[in-house]
Amino acid sequence: MNHDIDVKATRINCFRQSKVAGEFMLQLRVPGSIIDAKHLTSVQHIAETWGDGTFHIGMRHTLNIPGIKYENIPAVNEYINNYIKEVEVVECDVEMETCGKGYPTIGARNIMACIGNSHCIKANVNTHELAKKIEKEVFPSHYHIKTTVAGCPNDCAKAHFNDFGVIGIAKMEYDRDRCIGCGACVEACSHHATRVLSLVNGKIEKDTCCCVGCGECVLACPTSAWTRNEKKFYRIMIGGRTGKQYPRMGKMFANWVTEDVVLAIFRNWPKFSAWALDYKPVYLHGGHLIDRAGYIKFKELILEGVELNPEAQIAERIYWQEDEKRANINVKPIAKHNSAGPGSQDGRH
């Protein structure tokens, strides 16, 4: 086989290299992990016309079609133009050209979401709507970021294992007069959440500091004594990742922030990444950039110009808990250290 293929260019175009020389796998973005079912016929068409007849549900909720020959990529790109237009431009209002050449970048990765409160009885927010707004903020950008939106702190969407994980939370209100003191919320909080409720003289006392904002008390309440405040709030987890070196669960960066704050933070993401990488995008996802810059620098840049709502709480410091795959994995010759900011990418490819 004599192939002359720029695999980095095809990767940026969202075609991933196969172990079979000359074959690639298309990754169709599905922002918010939801699309009209009609698009499935396109997936089937691509798989049966240019692929190997199968499709894979991507680990970041993309629709993957393997077995596409390199020479067919232009035809596939022409075919998915309409999908990109409908899903990215119409649905997410993304500012991008749709010129039949496929995806302009793989940088900001597919924004995942659980089904959210359009269906789920536990969810506090509409996850797809937020995911689509985030898509508009971060795509297309060559700077890598892995993002997911969870409808509630149960975090089925794995916000704890993404660069940025957004979790929908609710501030609860308690109407003492409607409470019958049945204790269902106390039991629910203890069973599902953080045991912040107790029954005192037939009414509820709450340790507000440690409420995770899940809404289990509202679900359990037979009288609507517990309700969710109308205002939507979010928690942002940062720096979660898997990987071969030092996987780790993310840590809480922001709590009780509004949607406006969430979006303003995402708007700053490409700016922070550009600074950290000295304006040279590389295939490196966001958690590493936070490491290289250090949390304090990250916090300064990511919150630049962000007007925090009065309820907002931001982590003063973050202490990561990594699962180091060998002891002292970060101890190495100083010449091999990575850094961030101006000059940090000099001499690198």
Next chain:
Amino acid sequence: MGYKLSFETVNSLFNELRKEYKIYAPKRFPKAGRYSDTDIIRYAEIKNVEEIVFDEKSDYPAKEVVSPITQTLFYFTEDEYREAKVHDKKVLIFARPCDINAQMNQDKIFLENGFEDTFYKRMRDKVNYVMMECTSSEDTCFCCSMGTNKTDNYGLAARFEEGQVLFNVKDDKFAPFFEGKEEAEYTVKFIEENETKVTIPVIPNKDVLNKLKEHDMWKEFNKRCVSCGSCTIACSTCTCFTTTDISYNENGSVGERRRTAASCQVAGFDEMAGGHDFRKTTADRYRYKTLHKIHDYNERFGQGHMCVGCGRCTERCPEFISFTATIEKVNKAVKEICGGECNA
């Protein structure tokens, strides 16, 4: 006499009425529902006609106005006590026929069951009803099966139309408020048929009743019912409450006695001193409530069943237990027990 009032005129009528009355009606509480971004509709004091939800059934019943979920009865200081005060206005409640009939059933429990409950009576005596005509019936309604679709127990009747309300003045004391208002033909109508129909089983004797209590039909509720009590709080006829003395923290000899709605569905409701309780399982509790609504109450008072067919229990059940489906299961069980020898 009938009148046709625009919403604007209704609001000025309300302004006049509110000098003497507090007006209560079903009101929407946006995003206060069990699930996020869902609403609840419950009774609350209103000022404007626009606040009244007239085209949907409220999640919670009108009884809350007369017997609120939490009520302080009296305050005590060492050996002295003082009754909790009540406002000095009269009360006007916008209620549907089922809710008005439900209040009659509550009266039996609170006023005609051996003694008069002072705290209930002092509020009940204030109440006048504006009967909200039902122009359509929801799929959980079964008032016609319970004979509670009609009532003549109201001072005013109201039919809501686009931007206007038709009023019928039945009680003359409201006539002065309508002087000079536009007259209109308005004959009050009631719902004559519900989509959901049930036949209430006739339990002919204690023997059948005892067999019914032991019947296997109840077992499924051990798995399905979660004993949350949502159905009894939503019930327009449930009256149970518990009484608690609260000592204020700073001084134990000062405090209050309050009563709070209670639910026979919640474990511990019937626990006696010494730890004995009568109904140990979820199914026992569900059976107790079911039979109370469609048999026991009528056995005690003999003027019809307690259940008025408002269907709120079915609406509020988080586990999708339908009360009408339960009644049908009781029917089947009674037939099975009687072997065709009773009129169930």
